[in-house]
Amino acid sequence: MKKGDHLFLVDGSGYIFRAYHALPPLSRKSDGLPVGAVAGFCNMLWKLLKNARDTDVGVTPTHFAVIFDYSSKTFRNALYGEYKANRTAPPEDLVPQFGLIREATRAFDLPCIEMEGFEADDLIATYARLACEAGADTTIISSDKDLMQLVGATTQMYDPMKDKQIGVPEVIEKWGVPPEKMIDLQALTGDSIDNVPGVPGIGPKTAAQLLEEFGDLDTLLMRASEIKQNKRRENIIQHADNARLSRELVKLRNDAPIVEQLDELVLNPLDGPKLIAFLKAMEFTTLTKRVAEATEADASAIEAKSIAVEWGEDAHGPDVGAGATTQDTAQRGPLTPADLVAKRADAVKKLAKEPVDHTIIRGSQVLADWIAAATESGTLAFDILASSADPMKAEIVGLTLALENGICAYIPVGHHSGDSDLLGGGLAEEQISEGDALSLLKPLLEDASVLKIGHDAKFDYVMLAQRGVTLSPPDDIQLLSYVLDSGTGAHSLEALAARWLDKTLSVLKELTGTGRSAVPVEQTSMVAAANYASDLVHATLAIWRVLKPRLAAEGMTSVYERLERPLIAALGAMEQRGIEIDRQTLSRLSGELAQRAAAFEDEIYEVAGERFNIGSPKQLGDILFGKMGVPGGSKTKTGQWSTSAQVLEELAAEGHELPRKIVDWRQLTKLKSTYTDALPGYIHPRTRRVHTSYAMAATSTGRLSSSEPNLQNIPIRTAEGRKIRTAFIAPAGRKLISADYSQIELRVLAHVADIPQLRQAFSDGVDIHAMTASEMFSVPVEGMPTEIRRRAKAINFGIIYGISAFGLANQLSIPREEASDYIKRYFERFPGIRDYMESTKNFCRENGYVETIFGRRAHYPDIKASNPQIRAFNERAAINAPIQGSAADIIRRAMVQMDAALQAAKVKADMLLQVHDELIFEVDDAEAEKAIPVIRQTMESAAMPALSMRVPLHVDARAANSWDEAH
């Protein structure tokens, strides 16, 4: 270090406390971690370093270090046992931040200096002296009066919060003495916080006056008898020793045996990616963006650093455990993540009781102001009030924002005036146009540094994508709840508000009314809509504050981040693409089905001897089992005769004429009403395609569900039903690709239960059901009778479903005893499966949930029910959930990875549908053969790199013009 260099020394420990107390309590925490002080610290460092590069602004550091207290025990405790003994333990939500601030320092690539036995102030004094001796200048980043004794010709201070330089004149102005007399002044005044005694009755003003008069402390104490004021004179004489001791305590040592030499503090260029990785982990979105811009790094390509956090008192911060606090900490014990989460939940519940403050935004300028505030805040809750539940058809009626200060803004854009005819009049006055509003909102909604929190964010994602806006990054409280509490309750916004806020939210129907008097959403009043929507979005933000921290606390972050959040955009894209269906094919099929059903109806009336509603199980039962006297089988739970296909099949096998005809009629009418008649109604008027909607949080196991229309139950098993798949087609010049996992659930079972024969069979690629049959019944695989294989197949499926003798007997139409025998034999051959089932049930009984191979949880509290039927049902579900759920996780991973894999291979293929173990794509003719291996490879390796499976995954894929041919 040389003359002209400039050393910056940051008082890290002092800053932590100031930042913590300067920031409002709830505002800057995230992800379970209170990070307000860390945020303040990072922003401060960034500002200092930015100025460092910008030579126009102020002084520029050439050397830089952040200094911390190591512990509260220093040489001063040897001088005076009571030193700092008054200090209480730091606030509990500050404790985890001590370690994080050191992490932050390292992320900024700055030296992080602390030393046992010395306070940060002593180290600062030592470095300041060394710099001075080298001819360099020093700036101490702090406003602590304890450091002001160091201010002089080459050393100054800077208060980062007030943006104020502190030099000699500032010290004199504030304390009435020059810096070199600060030690004497503090010796007289003492410090109640640090428990420095000083002299009673002497404050800063008196001390300064006395020092002015006598020059220094030694002279003052020597000539104390000259002091006129009686009380003051006696106090000084009586407490002279205390004053001398205090002087030793406040005097900083500038001879600490430092390890890092001055030259090692030289300021290096910033490592952008390293810093961004840390900032992302902390979720400091605004700063991440700023750093990315300044360092020209691509923030989206950088993965958040994983940070180990010490939550408890082990995280050594200053001032913990200096004698008097020991009892305190013993009572308090370590602060667990769960404690913090519970505190947060309570705080939010209280806050949620307050009335929701909202404003209606009718002008662009006000909206722009709001957007600026939201951008600055970095976090907002968001919702679109839409005219329909279908995002492909809905119009935007209004948009609602809620900021972290709890204030909501409702932006009406699609309200209609109610004063016109049945058409509902035109757009109402006094609202921003949808186009203008979205133009203004687009930068905010696409800003990578602003988190957009919603409930069912996929809906808003699709709505906005239809209008050229890419909602990013989204957070979704429905998915948070699904990940955290699957199986313990509903995940609707109303249910979450009731559970977490003790609050009854109104539902949309209360806004629009119901039935005959229902009013379309767009015709509701802006005031009513604003009230309704503000409540929802306000609640969304409050619920997020409770749920988001739980993610880290309960170890569910990776499930949420890897299996849920990325699917919002992936599924949103699939829903928007839709799939082409051929109206003519369906119409022709409908005609055929109608004719054939009508023929059956005539025959049925003939046999029954009267006309009746064949579709009514009640009427059918009366005729079949009453009038015709056919001996009935089972009854339904309401006491009616069952007319299920299984019952009718058995009667048909006994030679009865009517049941067969009913079964056939039902199949035809089912296909007609559910598929060939219904599907054309879902063709979108603009895209001419069918757009299903996937529910991400509907199933207990992690599977998706599909509705409106459900494209996960398109027929395939019968030749008649399969014809419907010929209507699902690729447009001219395009192909559909169907790629499906072969036996994925049995493979998952072989993996988790680690069954040698099963693993071997899958590795060898042999027929798994035949292998099972061969093991169980000691018959060779070659030339195996189909009936034997069929039974083994049923058993294999039964295992996955948490087998019961009753169920297997039903499935195979065999006596319960025989089914029981099969199961016994199966477990003899595969004892590992029985072990797996038992340990899964035990795990669930102990923990209340089971988990998939990727850590997704499914809760089954009723596994302890006293009702044996309920209990048994929950046991079977608990056995099935890890298997079904792990398979669901695997295909979710494949879907998340698919886009990048196709892009990397330079294949243009559009993922359209997911059917649990199958993905459907659409590609140009020329691309089809190139796409298939990429798709296969991605699906087969989808578990990697998170998990290496003990069983290979196998995918069959084919391209064709229709779904029927491709599958």
Place this chain on the structure above:
DNA sequence: ATAACTCCGTA
């Protein structure tokens, strides 16, 4: 108009 029930399509 809504809810419950039965039945049946898929993985």
Place this chain on the structure above:
DNA sequence: GTACGGAGTTATT
């Protein structure tokens, strides 16, 4: 025996 959604009928509000 697991997991879903939808159509149609019937009962209830």
